[in-house]
Amino acid sequence: MNTNRRKRLSARIDPSLLAHIPPFSKLSTEQIGEILDHAVSRRYEPGVTIFEEGEYADRFYMLLDGYIRVVRISPQGERVIALHIPSGQLFGIAEAFGRDTYPAAAVTATEAVALSWATEFWSEFVVKYDGFATETYKVVGHRLEEMGTRVLELATQQVEQRVASALSRLINQVGHKVDRGIEINFPITRQDLSEITGTTSHTVSRMLSAWEKQGIIASKRKQITVLDSAQLTLLCEAN
DNA sequence: ACATTAATTATGT
DNA sequence: ACATAATTAATGT
Numbered sequence: 006m007n008t009n010r011r012k013r014l015s016a017r018i019d020p021s022l023l024a025h026i027p028p029f030s031k032l033s034t035e036q037i038g039e040i041l042d043h044a045v046s047r048r049y050e051p052g053v054t055i056f057e058e059g060e061y062a063d064r065f066y067m068l069l070d071g072y073i074r075v076v077r078i079s080p081q082g083e084r085v086i087a088l089h090i091p092s093g094q095l096f097g098i099a100e101a102f103g104r105d106t107y108p109a110a111a112v113t114a115t116e117a118v119a120l121s122w123a124t125e126f127w128s129e130f131v132v133k134y135d136g137f138a139t140e141t142y143k144v145v146g147h148r149l150e151e152m153g154t155r156v157l158e159l160a161t162q163q164v165e166q167r168v169a170s171a172l173s174r175l176i177n178q179v180g181h182k183v184d185r186g187i188e189i190n191f192p193i194t195r196q197d198l199s200e201i202t203g204t205t206s207h208t209v210s211r212m213l214s215a216w217e218k219q220g221i222i223a224s225k226r227k228q229i230t231v232l233d234s235a236q237l238t239l240l241c242e243a244n
Numbered sequence: 245a246c247a248t249t250a251a252t253t254a255t256g257t
Numbered sequence: 258a259c260a261t262a263a264t265t266a267a268t269g270t
Contacts, residue, residue, distance in 0.1 A: 164246070194262065205247060210263055226255055226262060 026093045031136035044120040055111040062099035064121040071117030086200045100127040115191045167202040169240035192227035
């Protein structure tokens with residue numbers, strides 16, 4: 006398999022790449038330079054596990070390109086996709102939760118490029134760089150909030166509403182506009198959707214087929230386009 | 245209202 | 258040609 010083509014290339018990363026993303030946006034060019042000096046850049050193939058749940062959290066990451074999934078394994082051994090993370094966000098930040106192990110696995114949904122730092126630098130970053138802490142905890146807050154509402158959905162709503170909600174979130178967070186509608190930016194299978202919503206791929210398949218006939222979505226293999234987002238939002242609240 | 249099973253077909257390398 | 262993804266129907270809880 007494709008093994009460690011790890012590169013150290015702090016010098017090759019353009020500081021302006023980080024300058025506009027929230028945790029670093031308030032920092033000077035020199036400060037960003039310092040940060041990059043300690044960073045390791047790495048490219049990942051799609052479907053690769055960056056770190057496992059429960060693993061000792063020796064590094065934290067900033068996703069520069071691509072998408073990653075945050076995946077947990079239930080006690081029954083079932084995969085649950087908790088979250089999708091787009092580029093420009095930190096992940097694997099166990100330190101922010103006061104943990105020393107990762108609470109979930111990170112798997113690439115696409116090809117991806119990420120910077121990473123040894124966790125020793127976390128506390129240093131927090132005290133040394135103004136705005137780093139506040140901005141990252143803002144992101145952490147949003148994620149916790151989202152996972153909270155998802156847990157609520159799982160408990161209360163029916164399957165159709167859950168996959169409709171999941172689709173809505175996906176096109177909002179990781180969707181991109183095309184001529185016919187909005188499509189999800191990375192390959193996604195019915196199996197993936199079922200792991201987001203806690204169903205089976207068959208049930209998802211039947212629903213997507215039905216929605217496709219109604220003209221709400223269009224789909225190919227590993228690819229979904231939402232044509233009528235208004236109708237989709239209606240499905241989220243259907244009784 | 246949904247999962248499970250199984251059989252069948254479609255699609256990408 | 259092969260593996261993986263998607264569909265569909267039938268049956269079960």
